[in-house]
Amino acid sequence: MKIFAANWKLFKSPRETRQFFLEFKEKSQSLRDELVFFPPATSWEAAAESLGESKIFWGAQNIWTDPQGAFTGENSAQVLKDLGGRYVLVGHSERRKLFGETNALLAKKVQTVSKLGLTPMLCIGETLEEREKKATNAVNEKQLREGLSLIAAGGPLVVAYEPVWAIGTGRVATPEQAQEAHLYIKKILKDLGFADTKVLYGGSVKPDNAGILLSQPSIDGFLVGGASLEVKSFLEICQAKH
Ligand code: PGA
Numbered sequence: 001m002k003i004f005a006a007n008w009k010l011f012k013s014p015r016e017t018r019q020f021f022l023e024f025k026e027k028s029q030s031l032r033d034e035l036v037f038f039p040p041a042t043s044w045e046a047a048a049e050s051l052g053e054s055k056i057f058w059g060a061q062n063i064w065t066d067p068q069g070a071f072t073g074e075n076s077a078q079v080l081k082d083l084g085g086r087y088v089l090v091g092h093s094e095r096r097k098l099f100g101e102t103n104a105l106l107a108k109k110v111q112t113v114s115k116l117g118l119t120p121m122l123c124i125g126e127t128l129e130e131r132e133k134k135a136t137n138a139v140n141e142k143q144l145r146e147g148l149s150l151i152a153a154g155g156p157l158v159v160a161y162e163p164v165w166a167i168g169t170g171r172v173a174t175p176e177q178a179q180e181a182h183l184y185i186k187k188i189l190k191d192l193g194f195a196d197t198k199v200l201y202g203g204s205v206k207p208d209n210a211g212i213l214l215s216q217p218s219i220d221g222f223l224v225g226g227a228s229l230e231v232k233s234f235l236e237i238c239q240a241k242h
Contacts, residue, residue: 002214003158003198003221004238005036005121006228007061007089012039014046021050023231028056031238033221036087036121037228041075048083059087059121062095065108067116081116088113089223091147092123093164103146111150119156122147123202123223124185128165136163137184144188153193158200160223161185166203168225173203175216182218207233210240 012020017039028035036057039047047058060080064071067078077088090113091106106122113120124143126136140161148157161181166173173181178201189197201213202223213219227233 002033002242003036003200004033004234005038005087005158005160005200005221005223006234007038007092007202007223007225008040008043008229009061009094009225010040011229012043014043017043017046018050020231021047021056024235025050025054025056027231027235028238033238035238038087038089044080044083044085048085051084057086059085059089059118061089061092063088063109063112065105065112067112077112077116077118081118085118087119087121087158089160090120090122091143093125093162093167097164103143106147107150110147114151114155114157119158120151121158121160121200121223123160123162125162125164125167125203131163131165136181140181140185141188144185144192148192148194157194157197159185159189159197160200160202162202162223168204170204172205172209172213173201175212178213179216179218182216186218205237207236207240210237211242214240214242 038059038061051058060075063077064074067076090109095101110120124140126139130139163173182199185199198220200221200223201219205222205224206227224237
């Protein structure tokens with residue numbers, strides 16, 4: 001089974017969220033893979049209400065390490081859990097770059113999510129400069145080892161490999177580049193005791209490149225940004241041959 005995840009970033013109001021799911025739930029009934037949506041926090045409740053008892057999961061794009069307290073502007077993993085959310089994105093490259101999130105902080109977030117019985121989706125990936133310096137594997141390995149350092153091996157986890165240079169740029173990794181990175185990531189995960197962890201690819205996934213990427217043996221699904229905002233394009237990605 002693959003996982004198709006939608007990262008909506010700072011898009012979609014509660015009303016737009018409800019509208020999207022009204023159409024998507026109807027049209028996705030024949031899909032058998034796992035589907036996960038990450039709406040902005042202001043639309044969590046709309047997602048929870050729209051998805052109800054459906055088999056479609058949803059989660060947070062980011063949470064704070066503590067479930068409550070004096071943390072102005074942050075989001076609570078406990079509230080997410082109470083509303084029925086199941087996943088949390090941790091360490092998306094936009095969080096790392098724009099908000100200065102370090103591996104040490106992300107390890108704590110992964111720990112918080114795991115402790116609550118939710119599934120962390122840890123995002124990793126190299127910048128263009130790092131790729132050009134042939135540091136791709138080293139960067140991924142460090143982000144994995146440090147990001148997973150506070151949780152017990154074997155627990156629920158999904159990893160999303162998102163090369164920073166491919167996010168929102170229209171510049172997708174070639175199937176070979178993605179496969180090579182995924183293979184190395186799986187090797188490290190096995191070493192850390194997470195042998196069965198699914199590794200998703202993210203970065204400019206579109207309906208026209210989904211099939212070729214999914215044909216790679218180590219790509220277990222996608223984390224999709226831009227192309228997940230429209231029902232049609234996200235459905236086409238989920239339905240790409242695999
Ligand atoms: P993109 O974003 O599909 O728009 O490149 C992916 C992501 O940021 O998760």
